[in-house]
Amino acid sequence: MSFKGKAIYNPTGKAAEYAPWACNFYNGCSNDCNYCYCKRGVMSHVWSPAPTLKKCFKDEEHATDVFIAEMEKNIDQLKEHGLFFSFTTDPMLPETLDFHMNAICLAINHNVPVQILTKRADFLHYWLFDENQIIHPEKKKLIAVGFTLTGCDEYEPKASLNVDRVKAMLELHKRGFKTFASIEPVISVQASYAMINAVSGWCDLIKVGLLSGGKRTYKPGEIQFLFEMLKADTRGSKFYIKDSMVEYLNLDREKLPTHFVNQDYNIFK
Structure with a gap:
C-alpha cells in the first residue's frame, strides 16, 4: 500500500532508492546547482531559485499540523523505516532551517529515525553549539x-x-x-x-x-x-x-x- 500525503509520502522511481518514506515541505533551492533534476522535467513547473512553501499548505503552522497528523497515521512504518528530508529542496538552507529543524525534532521525539541530505555546512554551529540543545543527546542515534x-x-x-x-x-x-x-x-x-x-x-x-x-x-x-x-x-x-x-x-x-x-x-x- 502506498501513502501520498501533503508532507509525507512513499517515493517512487529513482527517489525510492534513497528512502521508502520522505517528507517535502518546500519546492526550490538557493544552492542553485547546475545539474539539479528539479530544474527540469516533472518538477520544473514548481522549481524556484529560493525555497517556496508548497501550495498545499496555507502557512508553516498549517504545514506542521499536517506533518504531525500524517506522521501519527503512519507511525509504526516510520519508526521501522525512518523518514528522509528532502527531495525537493535542501532542508538545511538558512532560509528554512528553523522550520525543518522543528519538524525533524518532532519526528525524533516520536522515535522516528531521520535521514537529512544537504549541501550545507553552515548549519553546524547553530545545530551543535546552540545553548538550548536543539537535539537532545539521547536522540542522536535517531539522526x-x-x-x-x-x-x-x-x-x-x-x-x-x-x-x-x-x-x-x-x-x-x-x-x-x-x-x-x-x-x-x-x-x-x-x-x-x-x-x-x-x-x-x-x-x-x-x-x-x-x-x-x-x-x-x-x-x-x-x-x-x-x-x-x-x-x-x-x-x-x-x-x-x-x-x-x-x-x-x-x-x-x-x-x-x-x-x-x-x-x-x-x-x-
Missing part, C-alpha cells in the same frame, strides 16, 4: 546526516564548498551522529573518487550514482575503474551503488562484495 559530495564546487555555486561539507561530516561523526555521503551525480570520476577517499572508513554509508543518461560523457573504462576502486575499499564504510551505475556496468548485485549493500539497507540498524 543520520548525509552530504552530497561531487567534488565539483563550480556546479554548485551557492552551496557550501565540498571541503567544508567533509569537515562538517567529520565533526558530526566525532559527536556520535550517523553520517552518509551521496556521491551523486558523478560529474568527474577523479573528483568523485577524491571525495570517497576523503570520507571512507568513518562515514557509515556511501551512495554512488551517475549522471542521467543524456548527460553522460564518461571516458571509456573510467566508471569501471571507479567501481574497481570501490570493490577494493575495505576501510569500513558500506557502499550502495545506485541502479544507474549497476545498469551502466551491467552488474549483478548478488555478486557484489559484502561491503556493498542493497536498497533496503537500514543505516540505523
Whole structure:
C-alpha cells in the first residue's frame, strides 16, 4: 500500500532508492546547482531559485499540523523505516532551517529515525553549539546526516564548498551522529573518487550514482575503474551503488562484495 500525503509520502522511481518514506515541505533551492533534476522535467513547473512553501499548505503552522497528523497515521512504518528530508529542496538552507529543524525534532521525539541530505555546512554551529540543545543527546542515534559530495564546487555555486561539507561530516561523526555521503551525480570520476577517499572508513554509508543518461560523457573504462576502486575499499564504510551505475556496468548485485549493500539497507540498524 502506498501513502501520498501533503508532507509525507512513499517515493517512487529513482527517489525510492534513497528512502521508502520522505517528507517535502518546500519546492526550490538557493544552492542553485547546475545539474539539479528539479530544474527540469516533472518538477520544473514548481522549481524556484529560493525555497517556496508548497501550495498545499496555507502557512508553516498549517504545514506542521499536517506533518504531525500524517506522521501519527503512519507511525509504526516510520519508526521501522525512518523518514528522509528532502527531495525537493535542501532542508538545511538558512532560509528554512528553523522550520525543518522543528519538524525533524518532532519526528525524533516520536522515535522516528531521520535521514537529512544537504549541501550545507553552515548549519553546524547553530545545530551543535546552540545553548538550548536543539537535539537532545539521547536522540542522536535517531539522526543520520548525509552530504552530497561531487567534488565539483563550480556546479554548485551557492552551496557550501565540498571541503567544508567533509569537515562538517567529520565533526558530526566525532559527536556520535550517523553520517552518509551521496556521491551523486558523478560529474568527474577523479573528483568523485577524491571525495570517497576523503570520507571512507568513518562515514557509515556511501551512495554512488551517475549522471542521467543524456548527460553522460564518461571516458571509456573510467566508471569501471571507479567501481574497481570501490570493490577494493575495505576501510569500513558500506557502499550502495545506485541502479544507474549497476545498469551502466551491467552488474549483478548478488555478486557484489559484502561491503556493498542493497536498497533496503537500514543505516540505523
